[in-house]
Amino acid sequence: MAAATFLLPITSSAAAASSSSSSSWRTPVRCSAERQVLFSRIAPVYDGLNDVLSLGQHRVWKRMSVAWSGAKKGDRVLDLCCGSGDLAFLLSNCVGLHGQVGALDFSSDQLSIASTRQDLYWKACYENIKWMEGDALDLPFPSSSFDAITMGYGLRNLVDKKKAMQEIFRVLKPGSRASILDFNKSTSWMTTMIQVWMIDNAVVPVASTYGLSNEYRYLKDSINEFLTGKELEKLARSVGFSNAKHYEIGGGLMGNLVVTR
Numbered sequence: 538m539a540a541a542t543f544l545l546p547i548t549s550s551a552a553a554a555s556s557s558s559s560s561s562w563r564t565p566v567r568c569s570a571e572r573q574v575l576f577s578r579i580a581p582v583y584d585g586l587n588d589v590l591s592l593g594q595h596r597v598w599k600r601m602s603v604a605w606s607g608a609k610k611g612d613r614v615l616d617l618c619c620g621s622g623d624l625a626f627l628l629s630n631c632v633g634l635h636g637q638v639g640a641l642d643f644s645s646d647q648l649s650i651a652s653t654r655q656d657l658y659w660k661a662c663y664e665n666i667k668w669m670e671g672d673a674l675d676l677p678f679p680s681s682s683f684d685a686i687t688m689g690y691g692l693r694n695l696v697d698k699k700k701a702m703q704e705i706f707r708v709l710k711p712g713s714r715a716s717i718l719d720f721n722k723s724t725s726w727m728t729t730m731i732q733v734w735m736i737d738n739a740v741v742p743v744a745s746t747y748g749l750s751n752e753y754r755y756l757k758d759s760i761n762e763f764l765t766g767k768e769l770e771k772l773a774r775s776v777g778f779s780n781a782k783h784y785e786i787g788g789g790l791m792g793n794l795v796v797t798r
């Protein structure tokens with residue numbers, strides 16, 4: 538199916554994006570303004586910093602997360618908070634030429650980089666990706682639209698996590714899965730200490746060489762204010778998911794929630 542026919546009907550901003558070329562994501566989204574500014578500011582260095590700060594491991598965690606989503610050939614899938622598109626590109630490989638990938642973010646700067654990467658690393662199946670500017674808390678899709686959903690390092694940054702889970706539940710088809718990768722808010726003091734040490738002594742100093750120390754200091758608070766694996770499972774069940782399992786990965790520093798509608 539042509540990418541231009543991806544998931545209609547949708548709201549006006551996403552409709553504009555889906556009815557023309559991949560460069561038409563410009564309708565601004567008004568929500569969580571501060572975070573929107575933050576992610577736009579870090580967009581130019583985001584990919585490079587991820588590689589440096591995780592020693593390339595984020596690529597492994599993202600592959601695991603996509604595998605957990607259960608996406609397969611021909612599926613219609615969605616990557617939320619897609620940023621520069623790492624998970625969307627992986628999903629695109631999974632669903633192939635006859636599948637469709639919707640990739641949504643509220644930062645036009647991140648989407649611009651994603652679109653550039655789509656051209657740069659051209660692959661036939663990448664034509665199935667549609668970049669959309671939109672709010673993960675108010676998804677511009679009809680109910681029961683997707684065979685699988687991924688979200689990498691997005692949930693922690695959303696101001697209303699329950700609403701986000703409700704939206705994922707709504708747009709997933711019954712029986713389908715969402716796979717949500719993020720930092721793990723560990724219940725182990727040792728893991729928490731290592732995480733805090735790494736942020737203070739590696740992440741922030743490296744980010745400061747790009748003039749982004751304040752932006753990356755936000756990481757520690759956002760993990761602190763996030764939910765533990767058990768709390769995420771409980772939240773998922775409370776919004777209706779029939780199954781919810783949180784896996785600790787990366788030595789407990791990261792976590793991946795897998796939920797089934």
Ligand SMILES: C[S@@+](CC[C@H](N)C(=O)[O-])C[C@H]1O[C@@H](n2cnc3c(N)ncnc32)[C@H](O)[C@@H]1O
Nearest residue numbers: 576618619620642643644647671672673689690
């Ligand atoms: C840490 S980045 C993760 C990017 C990508 N998923 C990855 O794993 O590399 C978080 C992304 O979430 C996006 N985001 C945050 N809140 C959002 C919202 N309410 N709606 C849509 N996107 C949002 C930001 O713009 C940013 O691109």
